[in-house]
Amino acid sequence: MIEVIDLKKNFGDLEVLKGITTTINAGEKVAIIGPSGSGKSTFLRCLNLMEEPTSGSIIFEGVDIAGMNVNINIHRRKMGMVFQHFNLFNNKTVIDNIMLAPVHIKIQELRVKKVKNFFIKIGNLFRKNKKELYKIDTTPARIKQEARENALRLLKRIGLEDKANVYPSTLSGGQKQRIAIIRALAMNPKVMLFDEPTSALDPEMVGEVLDLIKQLASEGMTMVIVTHEMGFAREVATRILFMDEGRIVEENTPENLFSNPQNPRTREFLSKVL
């Protein structure tokens, strides 16, 4: 699903990613672990081009999205991202947070179709073989209604439907992060990217967020998770990448990596965190 080939990233003179090659297959749950500053976040953020790679390729559904001339917005819509600090939109209510992107994007698509149809109609006045129009089977009101129903369904799923009309600042960290997760889900992404989704949470809220991520995992969602929760990684991940100093030093199934680490740096890291 995502093929990363020799990905490098510099921040000025600082070489943060030094050539990363790996493939993330559909249905996989990949956990990325490693010491702080090893480039885990940068790698994850390169996957949806929140950081622009210095060189290398990221092939997502057959397209090299790291190349020039791709409309990255279209690809990002298929990749959900969850941040350490939630990043809910402060000026929007919970339900508007969830609805904003789907509604905006679908209404924009509808507008584009209408404009195209307009020109096809004009062209057809002069054509013998009439060109077919794009089918328009929805309205902005309907798009909003459907997005609202979908958002409420997702809120119900996490038991927060009563929070639909409040602003994010009134929520606990755990609630914010679970809403950030379903906000990403509302786009029907093919893959979810998590950057330390529980690191900013009070300990008593870590569980509710991890439970939701586990649910998604069991439903078959493809995911890449940067995490310091080793127990969680072991339980959920199908593969673990250990990163150090901008490289993937070792990758393996959780059983093998945790019980039988090959690289001395992996061993040293695990001895500190386990």
Next chain:
Amino acid sequence: MGSFGKKVAKFWEMFYEHNGYTRVVTGLKNTLIIAVLGLFIGIIIGTVIAVVEVFPKRKRLPRILHGFCTFYVGLFRGTPIVVQLLVAYYVVLPLLGMNWPALNVCVLVFGLNSGAYVSEIMRSGILSVDPGQMEAGRALGLSYSVTMMKIVVPQAVKNILPTLGNELIALVKETSVVSFVGAADLYVAFNYIGTNSYEFMVPYLAMALIYVVVVMIIAFLVKIMERSLRKSDRSH
């Protein structure tokens, strides 16, 4: 005190019985039109400039736009507004062959001028918004400009609302120079009353009072607005 009483009586005669107050009302209306519409135009121009200025400047086009904005801001902040009014009214418009009413010229010049100031205010407002807000929008596949306009700018405006209120107050005060191009503001109205009653003390005192009251009302409204906007992030 007796002579002051006489002065008040003279003023009142001109103000009330000879319909001086209609001129005052017109003057006040013009002052507010120029200040409010000017600020409105200023916010639009200022927002565009601010967005251009915070846009990443890797490509050529943003750099050119950025250069233009710097020039614009320098121009309008570097010259007195009276000069801008005079140049617009007596130089630019005649050269363009346009014959605008003075009031329209004032609204335009105050808008252009305030755009330069609002851009600085707006820029600091945008920079005060958590970068995570932009990241979240982009990660959902929204474009830079859509995220800017729907998420970042509304939060920036909230942060700078008191400063924008101050800008409106500054504009109200600066309108006192529009008579240079023949627009009828409060000064023109009270000057008329003073000239016709041969007595300037009370008219100018009344003018000062009106300015004070208008400024206080604006400050009060800004405070109310601030409070209602703060509802959306009580715990911050």
